Amino acid sequence: MKPDLFEAPDYYNLDDLFSEEHKLVRDAARQWVKRDISPIIESYAQKAEFPKQILGGLAEIGAFGPYIPETYGGAGLDQISYGLIMQEIERGDSGVRSTASVQSSLVMYPIYTYGSEEQRKKYLPKLATGELMGCFGLTEPNHGSNPSGMETKFKDAGDHYLLNGAKLWISNSPFADIAVVWAKNEDGRIQGLIVERGMDGFSTPETHNKWSLRASATGELIFDNVKVPKANLLPGKSGLGAPLGCLDSARYGIAWGAIGAAMDCYDTALRYAKERMQFGKPIAAFQLQQKKLAEMITEITKAQLLAFRLGQLKNEGKATTQQISMAKRNNVDMALKIAREARQVLGAMGITGDYSIMRHMMNLESVITYEGTHDIHLLITGADITGIPAFT
Numbered sequence: 001m002k003p004d005l006f007e008a009p010d011y012y013n014l015d016d017l018f019s020e021e022h023k024l025v026r027d028a029a030r031q032w033v034k035r036d037i038s039p040i041i042e043s044y045a046q047k048a049e050f051p052k053q054i055l056g057g058l059a060e061i062g063a064f065g066p067y068i069p070e071t072y073g074g075a076g077l078d079q080i081s082y083g084l085i086m087q088e089i090e091r092g093d094s095g096v097r098s099t100a101s102v103q104s105s106l107v108m109y110p111i112y113t114y115g116s117e118e119q120r121k122k123y124l125p126k127l128a129t130g131e132l133m134g135c136f137g138l139t140e141p142n143h144g145s146n147p148s149g150m151e152t153k154f155k156d157a158g159d160h161y162l163l164n165g166a167k168l169w170i171s172n173s174p175f176a177d178i179a180v181v182w183a184k185n186e187d188g189r190i191q192g193l194i195v196e197r198g199m200d201g202f203s204t205p206e207t208h209n210k211w212s213l214r215a216s217a218t219g220e221l222i223f224d225n226v227k228v229p230k231a232n233l234l235p236g237k238s239g240l241g242a243p244l245g246c247l248d249s250a251r252y253g254i255a256w257g258a259i260g261a262a263m264d265c266y267d268t269a270l271r272y273a274k275e276r277m278q279f280g281k282p283i284a285a286f287q288l289q290q291k292k293l294a295e296m297i298t299e300i301t302k303a304q305l306l307a308f309r310l311g312q313l314k315n316e317g318k319a320t321t322q323q324i325s326m327a328k329r330n331n332v333d334m335a336l337k338i339a340r341e342a343r344q345v346l347g348a349m350g351i352t353g354d355y356s357i358m359r360h361m362m363n364l365e366s367v368i369t370y371e372g373t374h375d376i377h378l379l380i381t382g383a384d385i386t387g388i389p390a391f392t
């Protein structure tokens, strides 16, 4: 892969709106990505392998639980810092950002928000350092966009619960030490359980042959009469709203993360267009290429402003699920379109692993599908503005 010459676009001087802490946190993540991700990521994506050696670095830049209080090992940062960390990591690779998102928003967040004090103390500090890694099991073979139909269930078996069922498409599952699993109790109510690797009847086979998020490990969670201690039930919240609360937090991070992938594609295409000569001129001199680049920076700037305002609302505790949906949907779609256009600017070179664009493009095909598909987020906005849900 080519040396990482990334320069972040900031067309509307967003830096003026960030605090010193935001910029410090962002710049530390940016430097780490340049040093520890860019040189290795292409080969790990080609091998379809997660680079486990980066876990310590992710913890050091505060990517595991950025907004979890320091008393539980988190970084105690605000939501804009969280977003900026996600942006910088995804600038490197969406798969690496996925690992961090799952750990923070889908594992640490539910344990912090719905867990008992004992669960918080037992798991959060180790999750913050990466000593323990987690995954989040909501999706099932027969239930993706409609998780309320889930079939995984548990029943009271005296001094423990007995868990049965299966989850599919679970990021981090092949190496996770714990899984936050959503299952129905005997009354059909959804609750969260912490399942630990090593429990009898619990297995995590890896999913192979992905053309997307190849540097992120994805797999199944299989529960065959798993005895889960009663102390592992998340007591604070039940019902579908519990996992959806986690998804709000993760989708918010994705809204920022996608900007990172788009910035990297734009920056690569701009540099290439200024250097590549055809018909005696740099291709950047042609109007058709300028149109592509001008539209890219316009869309990135709009996405940055959307994410920044959403971050302010989140800091004030005012961001709605529907506002988060809009930002996730818009920003991922924007990034995917930019990746496709940027690839064309590079001509044949754009399909090689010498540049990051094709990898970003393929990664973003997962990002536009997980955490609520592009269509489902549109339906969320539609239901919000009309008052008429069109899901069924």
Ligand SMILES: Cc1cc2nc3c(=O)[nH]c(=O)nc-3n(C[C@H](O)[C@H](O)[C@H](O)COP(=O)(O)OP(=O)(O)OC[C@H]3O[C@@H](n4cnc5c(N)ncnc54)[C@H](O)[C@@H]3O)c2cc1C
Binding pocket: 102, 135, 136, 137, 138, 139, 143, 144, 145, 146, 168, 169, 170, 171, 172, 212, 213, 218, 366, 369, 370, 371, 372, 373, 374, 375, 376, 379, 390, 391, 392
């Ligand atoms: C790489 C990767 C990692 C993932 N990681 C995780 C994870 O860590 N944990 C986890 O729980 N899940 C994870 N997922 C699963 C992901 O969240 C689901 O794939 C997603 O929710 C969509 O579900 P589905 O794939 O079953 O598609 P489906 O729900 O079958 O949808 C198929 C198509 O139908 C459309 N559709 C569905 N319902 C409607 C409707 N009512 N109206 C109109 N169109 C509709 C969808 O928009 C989509 O285009 C991951 C997925 C991928 C690809």
